[in-house]
Amino acid sequence: FGKLGGKDIMAMEGRFHYYEGYSMKEVTFPIRVMYELGIKTLFVSNASGGMNPDFKIGDLMIITDHINFFPEHPIRGAGNLLGQSQHGHMEAVGYEMYVKLLNQAIAAEKGIRVVHGVYIGVQGPTFETPAEYKMYHRLGGDAVGMSTVPEVIVAHHCGIKTFGISIITDLGLEDTPVEVSHEDVQIAANNAQPLMTEIMR
Ligand code: HPA
Numbered sequence: 001f002g003k004l005g006g007k008d009i010m011a012m013e014g015r016f017h018y019y020e021g022y023s024m025k026e027v028t029f030p031i032r033v034m035y036e037l038g039i040k041t042l043f044v045s046n047a048s049g050g051m052n053p054d055f056k057i058g059d060l061m062i063i064t065d066h067i068n069f070f071p072e073h074p075i076r077g078a079g080n081l082l083g084q085s086q087h088g089h090m091e092a093v094g095y096e097m098y099v100k101l102l103n104q105a106i107a108a109e110k111g112i113r114v115v116h117g118v119y120i121g122v123q124g125p126t127f128e129t130p131a132e133y134k135m136y137h138r139l140g141g142d143a144v145g146m147s148t149v150p151e152v153i154v155a156h157h158c159g160i161k162t163f164g165i166s167i168i169t170d171l172g173l174e175d176t177p178v179e180v181s182h183e184d185v186q187i188a189a190n191n192a193q194p195l196m197t198e199i200m201r
Pocket of ligand 1: 127169
């Protein structure tokens with residue numbers, strides 16, 4: 001708990017990933033806790049593999065929408081918890097247009113290159129085969145990663161606005177050999193961290 005840019009914030013150091021063996025309820029439990037504590041806006045970030053040929057390693061992608069490829073839905077069984085139907089209208093997730101525009105303006109003001117795109121959330125834990133990157137790109141994804149979508153769905157279910165950024169840590173481009181390791185992803189993510197913090201702040 002603390003302050004960032006003059007606002008009260010609650011931050012998580014890391015997250016629970018589905019691929020680590022946690023259930024969807026465990027993965028998204030922190031969001032329920034944040035909701036109970038009264039947060040109004042969720043800022044999510046992640047590392048992801050870029051599939052859009054215009055992207056470069058180290059780019060920050062403002063998430064405009066997502067595609068959920070997780071094998072289990074995070075609010076399955078939640079029923080009308082919080083008085084909200086579990087059959088939520090996902091168009092309204094919207095990754096909050098005004099926050100997106102504001103962050104774009106901040107990035108421009110600070111000379112930080114940002115790109116935009118659709119995030120595909122998959123379970124992992126392995127990275128994609130070349131054929132899978134190609135498929136996810138053709139299905140409409142600009143970046144693919146192993147997190148974020150469950151948390152965003154639950155935040156939406158709680159009525160919390162979301163803004164998300166993906167750090168492009170590796171590239172899975174069609175007809176280009178793919179070499180990615182967990183270490184490469186961590187290095188690229190660490191390098192981009194200060195820029196992202198600046199935008200968030
Ligand atoms: N695929 C899936 N998850 C990822 C990737 C990727 O290429 N890079 C970082 N997280």
